[in-house]
């Protein structure tokens with residue numbers, strides 16, 4: 001006689017180690033099996049979150065990201081391999097996940113979530129995971145979770161630190177706007193490329209996003225989540241802040257909200273472009289004051305009359321620099337520009353940075369002091385130097 005089992009026979013062996021846990025059991029496994037979750041961002045946080053969600057037996061996972069895999073991603077984006085460089089991240093992630101769990105249903109969507117597509121693309125999921133890296137998307141996903149009436153498991157990681165919080169949980173869980181009605185300053189919320197990230201920090205936070213998602217689906221969670229703060233250098237490394245319930249006056253989830261997502265200008269609200277649904281170019285350069293890498297190489301020869309100032313932070317200067325250049329980090333230079341243009345013979349000043357933005361700010365600060373000095377900066381920064389002048393110059 002064959003009995004009809006609620007799970008495929010193999011799954012009893014596959015998930016047995018968690019199914020024997022009191023409080024989880026077969027009902028917990030069935031809840032995971034019947035659940036759909038959407039992971040937005042298949043980068044540092046998305047990869048570890050996806051890995052554990054896939055192996056835990058979630059039935060369907062949507063992956064959304066418009067980016068392709070780069071060498072600099074491999075330090076932390078652990079579903080991507082050297083072979084997947086150049087492939088869309090969602091495709092690379094889906095391939096890795098299929099190897100972990102061939103029965104998992106994966107919706108791999110090569111697209112950035114934006115105000116026009118968010119609700120339509122995410123409506124069929126039970127839980128959203130924010131694994132992205134920019135403020136406009138954080139607000140958009142919070143508003144989308146509120147509009148769809150589903151929880152949002154949000155992660156963030158920068159430098160040595162990470163943050164985890166579940167928003168819009170249950171009938172009175174706060175949304176992201178309840179906690180952060182005003183976006184963080186742009187300087188405090190740059191990308192991993194700008195700010196740096198210890199790879200393993202994203203592993204911890206992304207894995208904890210998977211944990212919270214599993215808890216919500218299996219109904220093991222606390223209805224009053226906290227904001228969890230992690231610092232790799234902290235002692236203790238974890239701190240948790242208890243959250244209040246939803247704010248009645250909140251623009252995102254309060255009683256007065258009545259806006260359509262597509263009408264909200266998230267990018268404007270967050271103080272300018274910072275996300276990949278609109279990537280902008282560099283600062284506008286002043287005509288004739290900027291040099292290509294090849295021009296820079298020919299013109300900038302360090303001597304008593306010619307100085308190359310590299311305005312990157314000291315740690316970055318310590319990684320690599322143009323021979324003969326001196327390091328004056330941008331904040332020090334702009335705090336007291338006069339100090340760096342002393343010297344009776346000094347006639348030409350060349351400014352460099354990593355990508356060609358900070359060097360323009362430094363050049364303007366110096367020009368505001370002296371009109372005699374020839375002040376020029378390098379278009380595209382040391383990236384362009386490595387591409388066009390010195391292929392052995394490290395790119396980081």
Ligand SMILES: Nc1ncnc2c1ncn2[C@@H]1O[C@H](COP(=O)(O)OP(=O)(O)OP(=O)(O)O)[C@@H](O)[C@H]1O
Pocket residue numbers: 040041042043044045064065066067072073077089111112113114131132133134137191192193194275276277
């Ligand atoms: N609106 C969005 N919709 C979907 N994915 C997004 C959105 N905004 C950001 N992402 C994705 O979130 C991921 C964030 O991951 P992470 O910061 O680790 O990667 P990265 O941007 O490749 O890093 P780096 O700053 O080092 O280049 C990226 O893959 C990015 O494409």
Ligand SMILES: [Zn+2]
Pocket residue numbers: 174175176177178179246247250251252253254
């Ligand atoms: Zn709110």
